[in-house]
Amino acid sequence: MTEPQPQIAVVVFPGSNDDRDAALALGGLGAEPVLVWHAEPDLPDVTAVVLPGGFSYGDYLRCGAIARFAPVMDAVRRFAADGGLVLGICNGFQVLCEAGLLPGALRPNDSLSFICRDVPVRVERDGTPFTSLCERGQRLSIPVKHGEGCYFADEELLAELEEHGQIALVYEENPNGSAAGIAGVLDEAGTVFGLMPHPEHAVDPLLGSTDGALVLGSLVNAARERLLAAA
């Protein structure tokens, strides 16, 4: 019997530029990606949503600040509130923070430089829908490419994140000044995840690393389990 292919929405904002890479990677990992335009008021029948990287709305005002008002974001908010799986990559992470679906904010890199290179990150939290294929402490090599990836959380919020196990990925060598070296953070329920590194750019040996497939593959597996549970 062939395994069922979960449908996963990849939202396309004006200025998204990793939407097709994300869709390609998800497709290669056994999902059926569905591109969804930002003006759509509803999501199709999907079991997970990915907000891709890019420069939605030109990053005007603050990265992600305008995208959060896109019609599709109301649908994403409802989907997340119902326990749906939502993954934000880079700009998608910024959008989720601006939308209040994830805690914290992303600020310009402390170096002021745009960083584009593979970085080592460590898995702090395994067993989530986004890290089930990883082990705690595992070191992944995944590229970052951002100018505003400096994660900010004040001390109170950091303590909360630690207490609730929401810090899922940390940089081994902090490239951007992120608080506590945070590279990826979960919401309290553990069903919404945002990260600055681009797992969709690390799914093929030709790209130098396949570690991104562990993150996206975890999501595809979790989506498939939900599909089977609902059947």
Place this chain on the structure above:
Amino acid sequence: MRATVLVRPKPGILDPQGEAVQSSLRQLGFAVEDARIGKVVDLELDGNDLEQARAELERMCEQLLANPLIESYEITVAPE
């Protein structure tokens, strides 16, 4: 009426742009201890109810113009 909103990074928030400008000003010989960079938003509003405008500007800041987690804002509004 016209309104101006100043958006600033909150104290304690790392402001690398401000740091770069401060260090450049020092290189020029100015004794600058600190520099912080924010944003100015100039707005033209319909109506002439100052109190109502102020309340609306407050909401604009909370909902879009500033991210309250990392930025503070200051509103000035004046009838034309």
